Amino acid sequence: MATGFICNLASILYPTYATFKAIESTEKGDDAHWLTYWVVVAVFQLVESFTDLLVFWIPFYYTLKLVLFIALQYPPLALPEKLYQQFLGPFFRKHEATLDHHVDKFKTDGVSHLSTLAKSGVEQAKTLANKAQSKAQAAKKDVKSKKAN
DSSP: OHHHHHHHHHHHHHHHHHHHHHHHSSOSHHHHHHHHHHHHHHHHHHHHHHHHHHHTTSTTHHHHHHHHHHHHHOGGGOHHHHHIIIIIHHHHHHTHHHHHHHHHHHHHHTHHHHHHHHHHHHHHHHHHHHHHHHHHHHHHHHHHHHHHO
């Protein structure tokens, strides 16, 4: 998929060089911009990895993604900072203790902790899927009973 490759290239190539330049410069404002950029991109890619089967069907998805990444890279827009301040920062602050716990567990237990987290996540996903299926079946019965009346 060439468009996906182009998006990934656009989200990594220039930002990597710009981050290098920011690190090498004495100005600290550009450091904050590029650090925030990488946090936003990492979260975006993490979410995308779970939703890739859904976004595949969105028309012009990769074009929209490319436009988003270009906008994220344009410092005058301060888009990474805005996304961080409005969404990511509050989320991380709210869950900081839990995240710290898992990071510490990973440092001491390594891969076995990731395995435990993955199993827990799979179990939670199964529970949510079962609840959704039950609700869908109940709604279907409700529709059928209303049609019968």
